[in-house]
Amino acid sequence: MPWGPEKKKCQKEEDKVFQILIKGGWMMIPLAACSLVAVTIIIDRFMFFKRIGAAHRGEEVIAAVRQGKVDGALTIVDQGPGTDKGNPLPIMRVLSAGITHPSDPEGAMGAAAVAELSLMKRGLVALDTIITASPLLGLLGTIIGMIDSFKVVSAAGLGQPHAVTGGVAEALIATATGITIAVITLFPYNYFLSRIERETDLIEVFSTRLEMAMAKIQKEQGQ
Template sequence: MQFTIAEIWEHTGLFARMIIFALGAMSIASLVVMAERMLVYRKSRSESRDFAARMGAILAKDDLDAAANTRPDKNVGHLGRVINSGLTAYRVSSSSKDVAVESVARALERQAQREVQSLKRGLGVLATVGSTAPFVGLLGTTMGIVNAFNLMAAAGSGGLGTISSGIAEALITTAFGLLVAIPAVMAYNFLQGWVDARSVDISESSNEFLDMVARHFGGSHS
């Protein structure tokens, strides 16, 4: 037997093939999540930058009323949806400074939490694949080694040559499990870092907007 992928596959048992198919499904799921999240993040970042450029020009003049009366676009990204929620709360707030600022703060916080959770959608799949794929592969390896020793016992002879094909079949599932897990872990860490960075951006922008609202009410009552 030559230890090529084709030869090993031909000598692979049913259980090992089931393990490989399961790992293949996990790999496809993680690749789909990676591609979908990258597209979503790219789109959201672009829309948020466009929103920040448009709304920043208005807010730079401290004209909250004009900003609140601006008709929001549908595609404003994660940042736009958070700030728009604050503008909506400001528009319907009372004339009391404390009540208005508290209402805006709660609206910003609620929407920020929604956006962060939305950005994290699907990352659990990557975390699950990254943490379980090596163990799924190891399960296939364990059962493969058990089968190899059973064959050796049935044949009544020992030696490495007797069980080498069984060992090779067993170890291939561990290798495949690692090949599935490593990209998933790397993608999860990268995407989670991106979400964490956007969470900081949202928090900073929300605090700046809230400070602006507080100054506005303070100035209007001075």
């Protein structure tokens, strides 16, 4: 087949990369675990923020409340975009909490917002830890590798300088791997933080507007 040589070449490159990583020492094991955890969380968070990125119907909810149609507002929440088996968007759940607690909408929406914020932040502490710890683990692996290299030199004598240079080169693999994991994880982490900030601002704006609408309705009904 025409793609046979190319496939063999790719296989050789993969084997070469694998062998280089193996030479990084036992510290590559926790680094591999960090990378696996980071990838898992990043995929989960991307899927989560993709779902809550759907266009919400907050304006319609507030309009319904202003008209005194509370049941209609709750129906909009349940039928809005992003709803999956009774699981509306975060902003819609917050508005729903305010509507269903007319005696204290501010407190209800505040509690709901805290719960939604906790859901949005899930896994980000682990990503932050990986970003900080990966370079340190890599550096620790390099230090351990260099100590082993100097032990080899002391045993072999100064007549074999390649023994220490080769050992140092292999020891630096751990540092390079740790920094790579941290850098690759940093960009999605910052993106998730920006999405959380945007969703939080959105919830705050619509919560305030809903509270004002409910206060106006209650005032009109009291007259």
